[in-house]
Amino acid sequence: MPELPEVETVRRGLVRSIVGRRVESARLLRRDVLRTDGRAGPAALLAGGTIAAALRRGKHLAIVAQDGRALGVHLGMTGQLLATRPGASAGRSDHTHARWTLEDGTVLVFRDPRRFGGLWSYPSLDALRADRWADLGPDAMSITARSLAARLARGRRAVKAALLDQVALAGVGNIYADEALFRARVHPRRESGSLTPAELDRLAASIRSVLREALRAGGSTLRDYAGTDGSPGRQQEKHLVYGRGERPCVRCGRRLATALVAQRTTVYCETCQGLPMSYPHARPGGLSVQGERRARGRTGTRSPNGKTEKIRIR
Ligand SMILES: [Zn+2]
Numbered sequence: 001m002p003e004l005p006e007v008e009t010v011r012r013g014l015v016r017s018i019v020g021r022r023v024e025s026a027r028l029l030r031r032d033v034l035r036t037d038g039r040a041g042p043a044a045l046l047a048g049g050t051i052a053a054a055l056r057r058g059k060h061l062a063i064v065a066q067d068g069r070a071l072g073v074h075l076g077m078t079g080q081l082l083a084t085r086p087g088a089s090a091g092r093s094d095h096t097h098a099r100w101t102l103e104d105g106t107v108l109v110f111r112d113p114r115r116f117g118g119l120w121s122y123p124s125l126d127a128l129r130a131d132r133w134a135d136l137g138p139d140a141m142s143i144t145a146r147s148l149a150a151r152l153a154r155g156r157r158a159v160k161a162a163l164l165d166q167v168a169l170a171g172v173g174n175i176y177a178d179e180a181l182f183r184a185r186v187h188p189r190r191e192s193g194s195l196t197p198a199e200l201d202r203l204a205a206s207i208r209s210v211l212r213e214a215l216r217a218g219g220s221t222l223r224d225y226a227g228t229d230g231s232p233g234r235q236q237e238k239h240l241v242y243g244r245g246e247r248p249c250v251r252c253g254r255r256l257a258t259a260l261v262a263q264r265t266t267v268y269c270e271t272c273q274g275l276p277m278s279y280p281h282a283r284p285g286g287l288s289v290q291g292e293r294r295a296r297g298r299t300g301t302r303s304p305n306g307k308t309e310k311i312r313i314r
Pocket of ligand 1: 249250251252253254269270271272273
C-alpha cells in the first residue's frame with residue numbers, strides 16, 4: 001500500500017507531467033471510482049481547466065485547477081496515476097478507471113485494480129481540505145519530537161497503532177512504522193504515552209529519515225506501486241525489518257520476531273527494541289508478544305536469549 005514516500009513520488013511526477021497544462025478532455029470509465037456525489041461529467045475531473053498545482057497531505061493527493069476546482073486522489077492499495085508523454089506508447093490499460101488528455105498530448109490515467117482508492121471532486125481546495133483532509137494529523141515528513149509527543153501523550157494504545165492512525169500523524173503505514181520503530185529502538189507494543197523524551201526524539205527523527213530515504217529511492221514497490229512514469233521504487237531492497245521476519249537483525253544478529261500489533265503483521269527485534277522490565281512479557285524467558293496473544297490454552301512462542309521457540313502454554 002502506498003505510504004507517504006510513494007505518494008510524494010507520484011505528486012512530484014504530476015508536477016513534471018501535468019502542472020501548467022490545460023486538460024483538453026477527461027473521462028470517467030468507471031463511475032463509482034468518483035466517490036463524491038453529483039455529476040460525474042468531465043467538469044468534475046477538471047476538464048477545461050489548467051492544472052495549477054499537485055499537493056499532498058499524508059497519503060492524500062489533490063490536483064488543483066487554476067479556476068479553483070480541486071480533485072482529491074487516494075491510491076488506496078493498488079492505485080496508480082500513470083502519465084504517458086505525447087508519442088510514447090501507452091502502458092497498461094486494464095483497470096483504467098479515469099483518463100485525462102492534456103493540451104500537449106500527455107495522457108494521464110488512474111488505474112486501481114483493487115479499487116480501495118478513488119477520486120473526490122470539489123469546487124475548491126478549501127472544500128476538499130474541509131472534507132477529505134479535515135481529520136488528518138500533521139504530515140509525517142516534517143514531524144517534530146514536540147508535535148509527536150503531543151500526539152502520543154497519555155495514550156495507552158500501542159505506539160505502532162498510534163503511528164498508523166492518520167488522525168495522529170498523516171502518511172505512515174505498516175512498512176515505515178516498523179522501519180522507524182526499529183531505528184528508534186522502540187518496541188511496537190509500548191504504550192504510546194509511556195515514551196520518554198529521548199525516545200520521542202529518536203522516533204521523530206527516525207520517521208523523518210526513513211521517509212526521506214524512501215523518497216530518494218522513489219518509494220517501495222511490493223506489488224503494484226509505481227511512479228507516474230511507471231517505474232517501480234527501489235526502497236524495498238533496503239528495509240531493515242519489514243518483510244524480514246525470522247531473518248537476522250542487522251544490528252545484533254538475533255532472529256527478528258513477527259507478531260500481530262494493531263491488526264497488522266509487525267516485525268521487530270526483541271533485543272534491540274526491548275520492552276522496559278515493567279512490562280509483564282519483558283521478563284527474561286517470558287512470553288513474546290506473539291506468545292501472549294495466544295496464551296489462552298494454545299501454543300505460543302517464547303524467546304529465551306532472543307531465540308524463538310514454540311511452547312505449549314498451560
Ligand atoms: Zn537486534
